[in-house]
Amino acid sequence: MRIAFIGLGHMGGPMARNLVKAGHRLRVFDLSAEAVQGLVAAGDAHSGDTQQVQAAASPADAARDAECVITMLPAARHVEVVLCGPDGDPARGVLASVPRGVPLIDCSTIDPATVQRLARLAAAQGNPLADAPVSGGTGGATAGTLTFMVGATPELFAQLQPVLQGMGQHIVHCGATGMGQVAKICNNLLLAVSMVGVAEAMSLGASLGIDPQVLAGILNTSSGRCWSADTYNPYPGVMPNVPAARGYSGGFGVDLMLKDLGLANEAARQVHQPLPLGAQALQLYEMWSRQGHGQLDFSSIIRMLQGQRPA
Amino acid sequence: MRIAFIGLGHMGGPMARNLVKAGHRLRVFDLSAEAVQGLVAAGDAHSGDTQQVQAAASPADAARDAECVITMLPAARHVEVVLCGPDGDPARGVLASVPRGVPLIDCSTIDPATVQRLARLAAAQGNPLADAPVSGGTGGATAGTLTFMVGATPELFAQLQPVLQGMGQHIVHCGATGMGQVAKICNNLLLAVSMVGVAEAMSLGASLGIDPQVLAGILNTSSGRCWSADTYNPYPGVMPNVPAARGYSGGFGVDLMLKDLGLANEAARQVHQPLPLGAQALQLYEMWSRQGHGQLDFSSIIRMLQGQRPA
Numbered sequence: 001m002r003i004a005f006i007g008l009g010h011m012g013g014p015m016a017r018n019l020v021k022a023g024h025r026l027r028v029f030d031l032s033a034e035a036v037q038g039l040v041a042a043g044d045a046h047s048g049d050t051q052q053v054q055a056a057a058s059p060a061d062a063a064r065d066a067e068c069v070i071t072m073l074p075a076a077r078h079v080e081v082v083l084c085g086p087d088g089d090p091a092r093g094v095l096a097s098v099p100r101g102v103p104l105i106d107c108s109t110i111d112p113a114t115v116q117r118l119a120r121l122a123a124a125q126g127n128p129l130a131d132a133p134v135s136g137g138t139g140g141a142t143a144g145t146l147t148f149m150v151g152a153t154p155e156l157f158a159q160l161q162p163v164l165q166g167m168g169q170h171i172v173h174c175g176a177t178g179m180g181q182v183a184k185i186c187n188n189l190l191l192a193v194s195m196v197g198v199a200e201a202m203s204l205g206a207s208l209g210i211d212p213q214v215l216a217g218i219l220n221t222s223s224g225r226c227w228s229a230d231t232y233n234p235y236p237g238v239m240p241n242v243p244a245a246r247g248y249s250g251g252f253g254v255d256l257m258l259k260d261l262g263l264a265n266e267a268a269r270q271v272h273q274p275l276p277l278g279a280q281a282l283q284l285y286e287m288w289s290r291q292g293h294g295q296l297d298f299s300s301i302i303r304m305l306q307g308q309r310p311a
Numbered sequence: 312m313r314i315a316f317i318g319l320g321h322m323g324g325p326m327a328r329n330l331v332k333a334g335h336r337l338r339v340f341d342l343s344a345e346a347v348q349g350l351v352a353a354g355d356a357h358s359g360d361t362q363q364v365q366a367a368a369s370p371a372d373a374a375r376d377a378e379c380v381i382t383m384l385p386a387a388r389h390v391e392v393v394l395c396g397p398d399g400d401p402a403r404g405v406l407a408s409v410p411r412g413v414p415l416i417d418c419s420t421i422d423p424a425t426v427q428r429l430a431r432l433a434a435a436q437g438n439p440l441a442d443a444p445v446s447g448g449t450g451g452a453t454a455g456t457l458t459f460m461v462g463a464t465p466e467l468f469a470q471l472q473p474v475l476q477g478m479g480q481h482i483v484h485c486g487a488t489g490m491g492q493v494a495k496i497c498n499n500l501l502l503a504v505s506m507v508g509v510a511e512a513m514s515l516g517a518s519l520g521i522d523p524q525v526l527a528g529i530l531n532t533s534s535g536r537c538w539s540a541d542t543y544n545p546y547p548g549v550m551p552n553v554p555a556a557r558g559y560s561g562g563f564g565v566d567l568m569l570k571d572l573g574l575a576n577e578a579a580r581q582v583h584q585p586l587p588l589g590a591q592a593l594q595l596y597e598m599w600s601r602q603g604h605g606q607l608d609f610s611s612i613i614r615m616l617q618g619q620r621p622a
Contacts, residue, residue: 112519135533149529172529175521182519183529190512190535193588197504200586204575205497207582208423210490218460218483218494222446224501226537264515271518274616275511276595277504277588284587305585 001025001163004066004094006059006082007108008035011134012072014141015107015167016053019070020046022166026053029062060085060097068163069094069104075259076110083118100126105160107148109133111263112178112185113270115151119177128156131180132164135187137252145169151180185267188260192281192298195228199302202235212238234299243297251297258285258294312336312474315377315405317370317393318419319346322445323383325452326418326478327364330381331357333477337364340373371396371408379474380405380415386570387421394429411437416471418459420444422574423489423496424581426462430488439467442491443475446498448563456480462491496578499571503592503609506539510613513546523549545610554608562608569596569605 001024005016008030019026020043028039036055043053056062059082063069071094073079083104085093094104104127106115112131119129130152140146146168150157157173164171174183201224205215216238220230233239243251261282268275288294288304303309312335316327319341330337331354339350347366354364367373370393374380382405384390394415396404405415415438417426423442430440441463451457457479461468468484475482485494512535516526527549531541544550554562572593579586599605599615614620 147533170532174529175525178519179521179525182516182521183526186512186516186519186521186526187530187533187535189515190508190530190537190540191533193508193511194505194535194537196588197501197508200504200584200589201497201501204500204579204582204584204586204589205493207584208489208493208497208578210486210493210497214486214490215494215497218485219498219501221481222458222498222502223538223543224498224505226501226505226539227534228537229501232534267519268515271515273511273515273518275515276591276616277507278511278515280587280591305587 002027002065002067003163004029004056004059004062004069004098005072006030006062006070006094007072007078008032008039009072009074010138011141012107013039014138015072015146017042018144018167019163020053024166025051027056027062027066028053029056029059058092059083059094060092063094063098063102066098066102068102068160069098070107070163071104072107074108076108076114079106079108079110079118080114084121095122095125095127098127102127103156103160104129105132105163106130107132107134109184109260109263110181111267112181113267115181116178128153129177130156130160131178132160133180133184134168135184136168141167147172149174149180149183151175151177151182181263182267185260185264188257189264189275189278191228192257192261192285193277194226195232195234195299196281196284196301198226198228199234199299199305202233202238203302203305206235228299232299234302243299244302248296248300248303251299253295254285254289254298254300255294257298258282258289261285313338313376313378314474315340315367315370315373315380315409316383317341317373317381317405318383318389319343319350320383320385321449322452323418324350325449326383326457328353329455329478330474331364335477336362338367338373338377339364340367340370369403370394370405371403374405374409374413377409377413379471380409380413381418381474382415383418385419387425390417390419390421390429391425395432406433406436406438409438413438414467414471415440416443416474417441418443418445420495420571420574421492422578423492424578426492427489439464440488441467441471442489443471444491444495445479446495447479452478458483460485460491460494462486462488462493492574493578496571496575499568500575500586500589502539503568503572503596504588505537506543506545506610507592507595507612509537509539510545510610510616513544513549514613514616517546539610543610545613554610555613559607559611559614562610564606565596565600565609565611566605568609569593569600572596
């Protein structure tokens with residue numbers, strides 16, 4: 001398949017490499033020439049064909065003969081510019097060149113309202129758009145084990161599944177366009193609240209004298225059971241192979257969690273949904289980031305509650 | 312075994328009945344004469360022996376020839392009065408009469424500091440004290456399937472296990488005296504935070520248009536996974552056989568959750584442990600209780616976030 005791939009960062013780069021390994025032909029665009037050249041070289045290394053991955057001069061150039069367009073960008077404003085072109089220059093955008101009927105897949109994590117607005121623009125010229133934000137981090141992107149949360153019509157979902165399977169392990173249909181974003185921000189909202197809850201429970205227990213391992217065992221077999229306690233426990237020494245066991249390096253960064261909490265809180269504002277704990281969790285992560293820990297794994301929030309430095 | 316059982320309420324009554332069924336001889340005390348007579352009748356019905364359960368005139372009277380003393384009372388002040396006697400009348404308390412060496416088991420949910428203080432008083436006259444708060448509610452108390460979270464020395468734990476097995480299914484050793492309470496309040500703190508987190512995530516998703524069943528399925532297989540979502544989902548229609556499926560009747564009441572959140576927040580105050588989400592969860596449940604919903608299951612908090620009446 002001829003795929004236009006736009007956005008070759010920490011996530012997009014390894015995702016595009018997995019499409020190369022799956023044998024697709026790519027036309028790629030990124031503001032970083034280095035990222036583009038790296039991917040062209042990956043195509044050459046995979047197939048001995050310097051044409052398997054071609055560098056494009058703009059998003060419009062990447063999309064002009066594509067059978068599918070994939071975007072993986074940091075925020076809504078980037079997705080908007082890539083699809084519609086920069087202000088006053090729509091000719092550089094994907095929608096200026098992409099052939100009618102070709103599907104667009106946006107894998108970025110952005111607000112559902114922007115997704116739905118861009119989908120209406122794309123539909124007006126005959127291009128269906130699916131949102132497909134991911135979970136699994138850079139490790140999952142490299143290993144090809146990402147989870148894709150997809151918002152699309154059933155027909156579009158069926159059509160896109162084979163492409164997404166080249167980059168991920170779990171391809172989940174969440175409903176109509178925008179619902180992939182909704183699923184992701186709701187999950188990460190709950191994840192943040194659960195993690196702070198586990199951090200509070202483990203810190204309180206330890207302060208009151210219970211063995212943290214014993215407490216974790218009780219939580220994990222009781223009604224406090226949750227992923228943040230039984231798979232990703234933030235208390236150092238309770239579990240091996242989690243960020244808490246290595247000074248909170250790796251994992252899912254505080255600033256990435258902050259981005260998702262921001263999206264959840266903004267979306268909630270629009271539909272007048274109170275999020276008393278979600279709003280508080282955002283403030284706690286904001287404080288921790290402001291204290292200089294934005295690059296640490298998000299489970300490091302327990303150290304703020306304990307009044308301790310991360311390592 | 313000859314057991315003194317003090318406190319025959321919604322929990323203590325069915326717990327004592329299970330000890331009767333296990334063949335123990337009981338001397339019982341409660342402020343309600345009706346509760347006492349009910350238990351005497353239960354002894355008669357079980358064994359045809361009107362002496363299997365005897366009514367005691369005071370806690371001291373219940374304990375005077377006991378081999379084990381069990382208390383199941385609403386709050387710390389009741390436990391204190393039962394063990395030490397009312398102000399100015401220590402002779403009515405358990406400690407005035409209980410034979411040296413006889414173990415005391417307090418199954419009430421109270422603060423760990425009071426447990427540890429009472430344990431020192433009991434130890435000073437040769438009686439070991441274990442705290443053994445329960446989870447499982449009145450249903451578990453009746454069915455004999457309670458979980459006991461026990462704080463005791465290893466020797467005392469081993470000694471008490473057979474008695475507790477007559478009333479419960481899971482008997483968990485949490486550490487030294489007081490650690491049963493610590494385990495319980497930490498679990499219920501996390502449970503409250505998780506439940507509000509699930510309520511926020513499910514409400515936000517539904518407001519943004521995702522199918523609640525689909526969202527629940529995604530949370531339950533992702534990092535938002537938790538008992539409050541996969542076993543006790545608060546969103547009506549997502550799961551059968553949970554309080555949300557029956558107008559939030561039955562289950563674990565808002566006012567009981569408030570009591571445990573109060574204990575967690577007070578204990579946290581004593582050790583200077585910040586609980587930013589736990590404190591907020593307490594306030595939310597306080598608001599919901601004040602609005603007249605204290606007797607509903609604690610998962611009903613989602614209705615407050617949705618701005619809707621419970622049923």
